Amino acid sequence: MLTVSRTLLRACLPLALLMALGPVSPASAEKWTGRDARGDVAGYTYTAAASEDECPTFTDFDAPDDANDDITRVVVRHTKKSIVIRTVFRDLDPALDQSLSVHLKTPDRGWFVDVDRSEVRPGKFKTFFFLSREPTFPDPDEYDPDPPVCGGFAFISADEYCKGRRFSIDLDHDVIEVVLPRSCFGSPRWVRVGAGSSGFVYLDPPADQPDLFSFNGYLDYWDPAGTTRSDWLPPFGPRIRPRTGLVS
Numbered sequence: 001m002l003t004v005s006r007t008l009l010r011a012c013l014p015l016a017l018l019m020a021l022g023p024v025s026p027a028s029a030e031k032w033t034g035r036d037a038r039g040d041v042a043g044y045t046y047t048a049a050a051s052e053d054e055c056p057t058f059t060d061f062d063a064p065d066d067a068n069d070d071i072t073r074v075v076v077r078h079t080k081k082s083i084v085i086r087t088v089f090r091d092l093d094p095a096l097d098q099s100l101s102v103h104l105k106t107p108d109r110g111w112f113v114d115v116d117r118s119e120v121r122p123g124k125f126k127t128f129f130f131l132s133r134e135p136t137f138p139d140p141d142e143y144d145p146d147p148p149v150c151g152g153f154a155f156i157s158a159d160e161y162c163k164g165r166r167f168s169i170d171l172d173h174d175v176i177e178v179v180l181p182r183s184c185f186g187s188p189r190w191v192r193v194g195a196g197s198s199g200f201v202y203l204d205p206p207a208d209q210p211d212l213f214s215f216n217g218y219l220d221y222w223d224p225a226g227t228t229r230s231d232w233l234p235p236f237g238p239r240i241r242p243r244t245g246l247v248s
Helices: 006-012
Strands: 031-035 042-047 057-062 071-078 082-089 098-105 110-121 124-133 166-170 175-181 192-202 214-221
Touching: 071 192, 082 098, 082 192, 098 175, 110 166, 110 175, 124 166
Parallel strands: none
Antiparallel strands: 031 071, 042 057, 042 214, 071 082, 082 175, 098 110, 098 192, 110 124, 166 175, 192 214
């Protein structure tokens, strides 16, 4: 399966995302909660190139009214058998798509989970679930040449078989939950979790350029003050050890 991570798209865009206030909760055995500011969704307008000699353009804007993509809290439970990640949103809209990417770090490697609820025909939605290992990301300097050029990169990843994995989307309570058996990751001694959401709305072309393709994109991720993120991945919370009390 060929997939282009929305995290990579986010990292490629020159967005000035707002930082939420509040310290990171200390690591504890079994459970951790990280809160994120409300109304901090970042938006951008993508406009395709008008000719082969031009590059697409990205124009940033703030999107405080976008509640569907606005993450407000991430709750992680690391039990003896499972890793449970609950991502809470300001207001999930049943009439809109939802796209959530959950990223995990274990002592051995990184993983990502995509949960995508998409409208497959008017009024009919279907949810897709994808679990894979994080790829080896390139040096971002390789994609910032002088003079600049158009382009990006994609990677090929396969959906990992994981017996017992499951997810749920609770539109009434604005929660997307992912449950992953620890055995799928080799029963790790600890796990760190990050989460990001995204959405987009197609725009009508101008009358004088009826074939011009453009859309508004929306991005948010758990991102409190005091955390750091890489060029490709969202911030991660602290190490969360399982209830069994295993030590690193």
